[in-house]
């Protein structure tokens with residue numbers, strides 16, 4: 497009985513783990529949460545995906561109505577239970593010298609920014625510069641649910657919204673490729689690789705079950 501239920505669970509996990517240990521190529525147009533690329537469900541341990549994509553520049557204009565927004569990339573995913581997610585974004589054509597490399601900066605730094613929205617499009621996580629150079633990186637616990645990852649570039653957010661200045665995280669609005677202060681677009685351009693790792697947090701019962709399964713596996717191999 498125990499084995500049967502474990503096998504059934506494994507089949508469900510296989511069927512649902514489209515976002516496990518794969519490579520994903522972004523597909524435009526994915527500029528809003530509603531048009532996000534679907535990464536699928538992270539259903540078990542060891543969930544991971546690497547996303548290849550590009551951020552392209554907007555076109556400024558003195559007349560805000562004629563501005564073309566900078567590119568924003570959104571990705572949808574879900575977790576069936578409480579989970580930890582870690583995300584880091586690498587600039588695949590860096591403009592600053594690598595540490596130890598001689599010479600001046602090669603040009604203006606690419607400056608990605610990252611947000612995670614919940615199903616109501618409320619920001620539940622945000623980062624600007626915690627990764628290499630000026631790229632974002634974050635790790636956060638998420639309750640079971642549907643989420644959206646948004647990747648844009650500085651300054652696609654209002655400085656008054658910075659949580660460090662006292663505002664709540666939820667004040668950070670959905671990225672739209674336009675700076676709320678200047679009404680001008682970001683003009684950044686870079687190719688990125690976004691590495692996403694998700695682990696479902698085991699409940700005490702599930703951990704015990706996994707331990708039992710391990711014992712059964714050992715017995716069968718003898």
Ligand SMILES: [Ca+2]
Nearest residue numbers: 550551567569
């Ligand atoms: Ca893109």
Ligand SMILES: [Ca+2]
Nearest residue numbers: 526527568569
């Ligand atoms: Ca896009």
Ligand SMILES: [Ca+2]
Nearest residue numbers: 607608624630
């Ligand atoms: Ca940044």
